[in-house]
Structures are given as structure tokens and as C-alpha cells.
Amino acid sequence: MPEAAQPNQFTTTSSTDTNGNVTAAGSTPAGGNAPAGPNATASPGATAGAASAEQPAPYGGPASAPAAPPRRIRTLDLIKAKAEGRRWAMLTSYDQYTAALFEQAGVEALLIGDSAANNVYGHATTLPVTVDELIPLARAVASATARALIVADLPFGSYEISDEQAVATAVRFMKEAGVHAVKLEGGARMASRIKAITTAGIPVMAHIGFTPQAEHNLGGYKVQGRGEAGTELLEDARAVAEAGAFSVVMEMVPSGLAGQVTAELAIPTVGIGAGADCDAQVLVWQDMAGLRTGRAPRFVKRYADLHSVLAEAVGRYVEEVKSGVFPEPERSFD
Numbered sequence: 001m002p003e004a005a006q007p008n009q010f011t012t013t014s015s016t017d018t019n020g021n022v023t024a025a026g027s028t029p030a031g032g033n034a035p036a037g038p039n040a041t042a043s044p045g046a047t048a049g050a051a052s053a054e055q056p057a058p059y060g061g062p063a064s065a066p067a068a069p070p071r072r073i074r075t076l077d078l079i080k081a082k083a084e085g086r087r088w089a090m091l092t093s094y095d096q097y098t099a100a101l102f103e104q105a106g107v108e109a110l111l112i113g114d115s116a117a118n119n120v121y122g123h124a125t126t127l128p129v130t131v132d133e134l135i136p137l138a139r140a141v142a143s144a145t146a147r148a149l150i151v152a153d154l155p156f157g158s159y160e161i162s163d164e165q166a167v168a169t170a171v172r173f174m175k176e177a178g179v180h181a182v183k184l185e186g187g188a189r190m191a192s193r194i195k196a197i198t199t200a201g202i203p204v205m206a207h208i209g210f211t212p213q214a215e216h217n218l219g220g221y222k223v224q225g226r227g228e229a230g231t232e233l234l235e236d237a238r239a240v241a242e243a244g245a246f247s248v249v250m251e252m253v254p255s256g257l258a259g260q261v262t263a264e265l266a267i268p269t270v271g272i273g274a275g276a277d278c279d280a281q282v283l284v285w286q287d288m289a290g291l292r293t294g295r296a297p298r299f300v301k302r303y304a305d306l307h308s309v310l311a312e313a314v315g316r317y318v319e320e321v322k323s324g325v326f327p328e329p330e331r332s333f334d
């Protein structure tokens with residue numbers, strides 16, 4: 001479970017103390033161990049003071065009442081953020097440690113992308129990954145977080161056949177992984193899937209522009225929507241919004257067109273290689289943290305060089321094992 005989380009624009013709550021003062025929340029440990037309300041006690045040992053805790057302390061006391069536990073960011077929060085001109089960040093995550101860390105750092109939405117095919121399972125494309133392979137990763141991410149909205153990708157082959165197949169797969173992610181929304185690729189051609197899933201009560205994030213699951217059909221990693229194709233992309237954006245998607249990822253779309261879509265739609269747009277005018281941005285975490293080496297797509301910004309950090313640490317460990325420096329006496333038992 002995560003340690004104390006940073007407050008952010010969506011989940012900073014306020015509570016009123018016994019003197020009527022409004023106090024900001026946000027310092028409550030995330031993870032469900034926090035007291036459930038202003039008068040709740042954290043442990044049986046604390047009940048000795050419970051009776052007096054219900055009265056105002058006669059000579060002072062804690063500066064503020066216990067903060068309310070953080071609450072999950074909901075799709076409506078993200079839509080409201082757009083209406084109020086506030087941007088938000090999404091990152092991929094496929095495990096508990098990164099999920100908790102990214103949430104603490106203020107990332108509002110975490111995506112268990114089908115890019116796990118490449119970044120976890122070592123495939124060359126996203127096509128081979130299965131529902132059964134993604135669900136355990138999604139479950140780990142969902143259970144390690146308390147505030148972020150958790151979105152799981154529907155992998156290739158798990159929703160294209162029929163609306164019924166799409167709903168059944170989305171239901172599995174909600175029930176077995178505990179995610180809060182699903183993402184699927186495709187614009188107008190997926191409108192009936194989006195409608196069917198949202199009708200079942202499951203929020204859908206759409207994904208248009210370059211859609212990696214269709215890379216063979218699209219002829220490779222190419223910017224989508226240039227020139228006359230811009231009209232089709234605009235129609236895709238309108239179709240997914242009309243079908244009930246709560247947001248739409250635009251991948252490798254010219255900035256001007258992405259800005260136009262963002263201005264037109266009431267739902268938030270999430271850019272990846274779609275310029276600065278989108279309401280939110282998403283990156284694959286191994287790309288932005290520099291764990292993946294080699295040539296990165298143009299839209300990737302490397303904020304760290306994790307590959308070097310890990311390589312150096314592991315190199316020293318190997319050296320110390322071989323030279324007998326590790327384990328030291330203080331790390332050994334008598």
C-alpha cells in the first residue's frame with residue numbers, strides 16, 4: 001500500500017474541526033488504513049480516549065481534526081477538470097511499486113496498457129498479450145492505489161468480434177482486476193462497442209489516431225490524420241464521444257488537429273504524440289523514465305536515466321558478491 005500521498009487537484013478535500021475551522025486534507029495515509037471519519041479511531045488502543053475525544057479539548061489539542069481519507073478520482077472529475085481548464089497526467093503502470101509511486105507523485109490516471117506486451121512480456125508488438133495476462137497486472141495496480149483512476153486496456157482480440165464479447169471482457173476487468181474503466185482502440189468503427197460497454201455501466205476511454213493493435217492495417221507507426229485524413233479523425237473523435245466515451249486518447253496526431261478535436265469535444269483528450277493542446281498526456285513509464293534504451297519515438301521525453309541507475313547498482317552488487325564484500329558482518333547473523 002502507498003505511503004502518505006501528495007494531495008492533488010482532484011482529491012484534496014477539506015474537513016471542519018470542532019471549532020468550525022476548515023482544514024485541508026491530503027496528509028492522510030492512502031491505502032485504507034486511515035480512520036474512516038472525523039471521530040473514528042485508528043486502533044482499539046485509542047478507544048480509551050474516545051469518550052473525551054467527542055468533547056472539545058479543554059486546553060487545546062490537535063491543530064486539526066483527522067483528515068478525511070482520500071477518495072478515488074472519478075471520470076466525472078476528469079471531465080470537470082477539462083471544463084475548468086485543468087490538465088491532468090496519465091502514465092502506464094503494470095505493477096504495485098510503480099502504481100503506488102506514480103500515484104504519490106500526483107499522476108491522476110494509471111493505464112494498464114496492452115503495451116505490457118512489449119514492456120512486461122517482451123513481445124515486439126501489442127498483439128500477443130491476452131486478457132489472462134493483463135488481469136493480474138491490473139489487479140496489482142488497482143490494489144496498490146487509493147486515489148488514481150485505474151484504466152485497463154482491452155487487448156487485441158478481446159472485443160472486436162461483437163458487442164457481447166466486448167462487454168464480457170470489460171466485465172472481467174472490472175470484477176477480477178478491480179479497475180475503474182477500460183480503454184479500447186478504434187473510432188467510429190467501435191462506436192457500438194463503446195455504447196454497449198457504457199450501457200453496462202463501465203466507463204470507456206477511446207483511443208484514436210495511431211492505434212497499435214491495427215499497426216499492420218495502418219502500414220506501420222505513422223502519424224494519422226494528416227491532410228484529408230483529418231476529416232476522418234475528427235469524425236472518429238465525434239463518434240466515440242457520441243457513443244459515450246468519457247475521454248479519448250489521440251496517438252500520433254498532428255498538433256493542430258488534436259487541438260481542434262480538444263476544442264470541440266466536451267470530454268477530455270489525452271495526447272501521446274498529439275501536441276500540447278490536449279487536456280491530458282500519457283506516456284509509457286519505461287520510456288519516460290529511461291528504463292528502455294535505444295531510439296525512442298519522437299513524442300517521448302526522457303525524464304530520467306533509470307537504465308544507467310539500475311545497471312550501475314547491479315554492477316556493484318555483482319562485483320561485491322564476487323569479491324566477498326557483500327554480505328558484510330552487519331548483514332549476517334551470529
Ligand code: KIV
Binds near residue numbers: 092114153284
Ligand atoms: O498500451 C498503451 O500503453 C497505450 C498508451 C500509451 C496510450 O495504449
